[in-house]
Amino acid sequence: MRRPFRVLLSLAATAVGLTVLSVPANAAAENYVALGDSYSSGLGTGGPYSGGNCKRSTGAYPQLWANSHSPASFSFAACSGATTSDVLNSQVNSLSASTTLVTISIGGNDAGFVDVITTCTLNGDSACVNRVEQGKTFVRDTLPARLDNTYNAIKQRSPSARVVVLGYPRFYKVPGSCSVGLSDTKRAAINSGADALAEVTAQRAAAAGFRFVDIRPIWTGHEICASDRWLNSLTWPVDESYHPNRNGQSGGYLPALNAALSLS
Template identity: 55%
Template sequence: MKLPRIMPRLAGIASSLILGSVLALSGAGAAHASESAAGPAYVALGDSYSSGVGAGSYDSGSGDCKRSTKAFPALWAAANAPSSFSFTACSGAKTGDVLANQLGPLNTGTGLVSLSIGGNDAGFADVMTTCVLSSDSGCLDRINQARSYVTNTLPGKLNSTYDTIRSKAPNARVVVLGYPRFYKLGGGCAAGLSETKRAAINDASALLNSVIAKQVADNGFAYADVTGTFSGHEICSSSPWLHSVNWLNIGESYHPTASGQSGGYLPAFRSAA
């Protein structure tokens, strides 16, 4: 989800701007390709959950897209030696960014495609900012707006994206990955959001995943559910694989860690690919 890039400031000063910068899943950028030798030609599309924001070890050539060598697409490619690997996922991407900026490497020879998309379209960054800064009722109101968008508008945007991917890569196996459950309820967080807010965020994430999964099935693609692999590793668990607010690197907040990429996303993708 697209995050404005700003420096964190002293507590209490411009906190909404800081939190707005926290939450990008986002962007749109150029392909990074590497040649290898054996498996299907692989193209990795999507937002920051695919580019690897939060995992560190970013490719300097990817700029604001923040593609990580520890992201699940790079890990899968290193282990499976695809005949080619094009990594166009980008921090901040919405469905429109995928269509406009990421599909160049797709062709009839593409054998495998991965994609995570939809969270930025649904306004994840603004939802989280609102929930951190406002009351329970303010948080729930904003979540209800997002739920309405996910139910009524997002399916059409996903279908348009999936249709275009299929037209450009008609022979590819396309794996669409969902998003983790964010919070362990009743967990070990002594401060932060209320349990009411955490539960509502989890429920909204589940709705988003269910809408994505339905559109994936309708289009004949494969859906990779990551809620199981992240189980026990949510925020407020004893071993979280998701950053909470990270004041040292604000843009990584609410994104998977390197362990979340290797232990959460990679196994789910590997099983579906």
């Protein structure tokens, strides 16, 4: 009975575009450090939050994983608004030679995530498309070196750790069922920016010897304008806008991470 089960698991991994990782026999032996930005800190879940402006949520996938696996140690260093520089200048201090597992989502803020969304919300289609294209140029030309520096720092501090790099979802279902909000032209442009970011991040993670988890497949059908959305649209408090809600963390990111760590 075990071989068919393994086949089903392998098919599931292929369906969500995940790379297989081996795992230690005992998750309780893990020394886990969660790095990254607001998509890892859990901003968007409605809280409760800790860490001041870092907005670390009890509903974020790192905390959920730690709760369910009871690792030997867990350091939640991810911080809302973080860029690669923030990871290099402060978050990597949470790593050590004894760290066995690291997760990270990073790069969206470097690429101007907030400014892209602001431009697309307040301006017409042309301005939105142009701003997205600027972001994509940055992602392709400048971000790779920043990711390389960040990943190298992680390897230097925790050379024996397994590192899982988690990507970002597409924001919109296009065409969508939303009767108000951004046009389909803007939605498609924003999605193209997410695609560019995923492609570059996957390449640099592979070059570093890390595992990249492509969130886009598992998120399909749960974008803004889908009936079962895992992502906030414009909401209050405004900083929670365009971030995964609790279902996005528990139903999207957490299962994707579990699949990446559990399959063998």
